[in-house]
Amino acid sequence: MKKFLMFVVAVIILLYISNSWIQTTEISVESDRVPTSFDGVKILQISDLHDATFGENQEKLVKKVKKTDPDLIFITGDLIDSNRYNLDQSLELVRQIVDLAPIYYVTGNHEIATNDIENIKNSLTELGVNVLSNEEQIIEHKGEDIRIIGIEDPLNGILVNEALSQFEENDLFTLVLSHRPETFQDYVDYKMDVVFSGHAHGGQFRLPGLGGLVAPGQGLFPSYTAGMYSENNTHMIVSRGLGNSAIPVRIFNSPEIVVVTLKSL
Template sequence: MRKWLLILLVVCFIGFFIYKGNTTIGVTHYEIMSEKVPESFNNYRIVQLSDLHDAKFGERHAGVVGKVKDVEPDVIFVTGDFIDSNRYDLKQSLILIEELQSVAPIYYVTGNHEIAVKDVDTIKTALKELGVHVLTDEAKIIRTASGDELAIGGIEDPLASELEDDEAVKASISQAFQEVPPHMFKLLLSHRPELFAVYSQNEIDVTFSGHAHGGQFRIPGLGGLLSPGQGWFPKYTAGIHELNNSRMVISRGIGNSIMPIRLFNQPEIVVVTLLSEE
């Protein structure tokens, strides 16, 4: 009897652990310092949301919205897979934008699921109507009252192109930043972390990506187990990575797609604070 009671308790504990790890959201803070960050952008706070996949966290996404508001961001980046091609529910996902549109300017790029659902124009139009800056191979230059500038660029997911992924991304970056001065600090929204070498080669200062879902099952001390585009034991699943003078921030994402369960891999809101070197 005691043996079965112990087994039941263990099963209940594991079940509760998995449930909490998939239905609560953490907030991960990073700082990025660079001599290229203009002085008036010092302490510029970026919230990154990625891979919502039509998930719902409380009434009107209160579990996400409350934590974003607490951060008081200067800008919000949405880095793709806002919807899910397997259970497409744009109306539900748009509620998140409705709740956040007054918090800070929102910038968005597509992920592979937006392309796969074959309704990209509808998605982009709906987001634009809510005031979102939809970036399709283009960059916006942000200016402060003191005249300092930085560039926020975003590219279409390469699934929309007939080119190989690396060639498509290279062409998209070239188009997006063609009118941005080389010396300007460049932020890029691009869904795919596995293409970090391309971002670095194109001298992007900081890229914001998602897509990998943290490797879905994270092995303590080792990292993610499996990721689309990278396969088993992927290299780029979470955190900040550096290559030459380029950095990439990867969100573990908020929702799930085909695989509905995460392990040791809490959904996250990423917060990046830019710091200018004195």
């Protein structure tokens, strides 16, 4: 009986850590295409909140975000969850961090699935968020530019490769916000520099030595679940995200925010 109780306690602790303890993952991207004035720029990525809460009024999550002291903030979709849609609750995080740094946002499949997408976008825009729906923005710093592209989730009817084909190839270092990592080859084919994705929830259950077990759009033992993937000159950052959706728990897969630092070679 004692061993059984110890096992139960261990499982409870594991589940608590796997679903409540927020990890900050730091990644550096080095490229001779990064303008020298952008060397050292820190980008905070937030993905797949899914209406989850971390402390009263998101105090634990906000504290973690503020500690990173970002220059830019990217939100890569599924800020809300279509199964328990509570826009005001999800916007609480945005309200508290919008003054820290410019925020750029793209939709995930759950925003599209609510059929309330225009309200979501308008609410974020009113808070001062840059909402990118298959659009680009140029950022200038000390006379040098980089480009940010935002890809709408393909649940809206436009495939990722079709959306990417709308943008002219140029010499600017290009950052892409796109919810779906399973289309990695499209980002490579269109020679994007750094892509920020989510959607895979880290594979939901991470197995030591094997990685994630299952992810939407990729099935069992998915290829892209967490960290950085590189091919040619394209790098894709996949966030494990913060919340859960259809599968309500994570195992060996704590929620995370990601800090990407640009390095000019």
